Amino acid sequence: MPDIFISPPTNKATNTTESPTQKKRSLLGKTLSAYLFMPDDIRFETQEPGETIILLLRKHWITNLLWLLISGILIVLPLFLFPALTLYVTTPTIPVSLMTFFILGWYLITFSYIFVNFLLWYFTVSIVTNERIIDIDFINLLNKKFAETRINRIEDVTMRTGGFIRAFFDFGDVLVQTAAKEVQFEFLAVPHPEKVVRTVNELMGKTEEGGE
Amino acid sequence: MPADDFITAVFAAAPYFLFKLFTVILLLLHLAFSAVLTRQTKLMTTVVEAKISPAIYAISIIHFLVSLFVLIWAVLFL
Numbered sequence: 001m002p003d004i005f006i007s008p009p010t011n012k013a014t015n016t017t018e019s020p021t022q023k024k025r026s027l028l029g030k031t032l033s034a035y036l037f038m039p040d041d042i043r044f045e046t047q048e049p050g051e052t053i054i055l056l057l058r059k060h061w062i063t064n065l066l067w068l069l070i071s072g073i074l075i076v077l078p079l080f081l082f083p084a085l086t087l088y089v090t091t092p093t094i095p096v097s098l099m100t101f102f103i104l105g106w107y108l109i110t111f112s113y114i115f116v117n118f119l120l121w122y123f124t125v126s127i128v129t130n131e132r133i134i135d136i137d138f139i140n141l142l143n144k145k146f147a148e149t150r151i152n153r154i155e156d157v158t159m160r161t162g163g164f165i166r167a168f169f170d171f172g173d174v175l176v177q178t179a180a181k182e183v184q185f186e187f188l189a190v191p192h193p194e195k196v197v198r199t200v201n202e203l204m205g206k207t208e209e210g211g212e
Numbered sequence: 213m214p215a216d217d218f219i220t221a222v223f224a225a226a227p228y229f230l231f232k233l234f235t236v237i238l239l240l241l242h243l244a245f246s247a248v249l250t251r252q253t254k255l256m257t258t259v260v261e262a263k264i265s266p267a268i269y270a271i272s273i274i275h276f277l278v279s280l281f282v283l284i285w286a287v288l289f290l
Contacts, residue, residue, distance in 0.1 A: 006244050031264050043261040097221075097289050101235070104282050108242070115275060119268070123256040136259060171248065 021109045032122075034058040035191040044127060044134065046148070055128040055199055057190040059121060060171035067117040074110040078103060114140060125186040126174075126201045128200060133176055135185050147185060157200045159193040176200065232290050239283040246272075246279040 036042070036056040044053070082103065085094065120138050127134040133154065137145040154176055161172030172193035176185035190196060222230065253272035257265035 031262060038246065039264045045259045045261075061228065101282075101290050103284055104285065105235075105239075107284050108278060111275065111278075112242070112245070112249070115271065119249075119253060119256060122268070123260055127261055 032055070034060050044125075044136075046134070047129075048131070051132070052130045053127055053136055053184075054060050054130060055126075055196060057126040057128075057187055057196065058124065060169060060187040060191045062165065062169050062171070063189050067113070071110065071114045071117075074106075074113065078106055085092065098171050126185075126190065128196070128203070130203065133185055135187070145162070149176075149185065151200075151203050152195075153179045154200065154204055157197050157204075161193055232286070235286055235290060236283070239286055242275075243279050243283055245248075246276040250276045 002152070030036070030039075034057065037054070039053055039056050042053060042056055042152050047053075074180045082099065086099070120140070124138045127136070130151075132148050132150055134148045135146070139145060156177040158177075159172055160175060161167065166172050166189075168203070169191075171189050171191045174187040174190055174193050174196045178185065187193075187196065218278045250269075253269050257269050
């Protein structure tokens with residue numbers, strides 16, 4: 001594991017050999033990743049000067065499977081439903097304007113559903129910096145929960161995983177116990193929980209060394 | 213005239229008008245929802261600033277505009 005207090009090496013030689021398509025794909029993959037180690041292009045609202053993001057975590061992509069499946073069905077369904085309606089419902093004939101409206105309305109609502117679910121996933125993040133742990137939870141569109149604690153106030157870090165899917169896709173919950181009033185920080189369904197625990201423990205060790 | 217008789221009479225006289233009225237009300241609600249969504253997206257993108265944040269905000273604005281377009285379309289052509 002790389003030392004989190006040393007900035008990651010920039011491999012310029014390999015970057016120059018990447019094609020534009022590959023670069024675009026890796027940038028998209030990096031942007032939509034659920035586990036980002038020392039991301040240099042992300043900032044958060046309360047970031048202090050000199051504070052570096054060590055880890056940025058989102059829920060594992062597999063947790064989005066249900067709404068992705070529903071979205072897929074919602075996208076595909078009119079392709080079968082509306083031709084069937086025009087074929088079998090002949091009396092009374094459905095006006096073209098009504099049909100167009102149904103299609104427009106259907107896809108508008110489908111897009112709203114996809115967009116809201118994506119936003120809730122993308123902006124619900126847990127951040128580990130060299131100074132703090134921050135948990136930003138968007139419970140729904142209108143409710144946000146923000147919690148933070150200093151690294152030196154952390155008492156215990158544990159991980160919880162289990163079940164076939166979690167083991168197969170390597171994700172689980174990381175629980176951070178603090179000395180502060182907030183009883184526990186919960187990073188739910190994050191990828192590579194053992195790496196997260198190791199990183200936080202390493203940070204705690206460095207902070208203790210620095211404090212002594 | 214009792215209320216249920218009145219409703220039955222309106223349904224019998226102009227079913228298409230009632231359908232259009234309810235549709236427009238629903239689309240107005242959706243427009244309000246897209247406005248809230250755009251506002252919330254703006255807030256979310258300030259909480260966590262990433263490279264794709266402007267693109268996400270732009271999508272929310274497009275979503276609002278499409279919602280408005282569907283409402284206008286329904287008023288004019290439905």
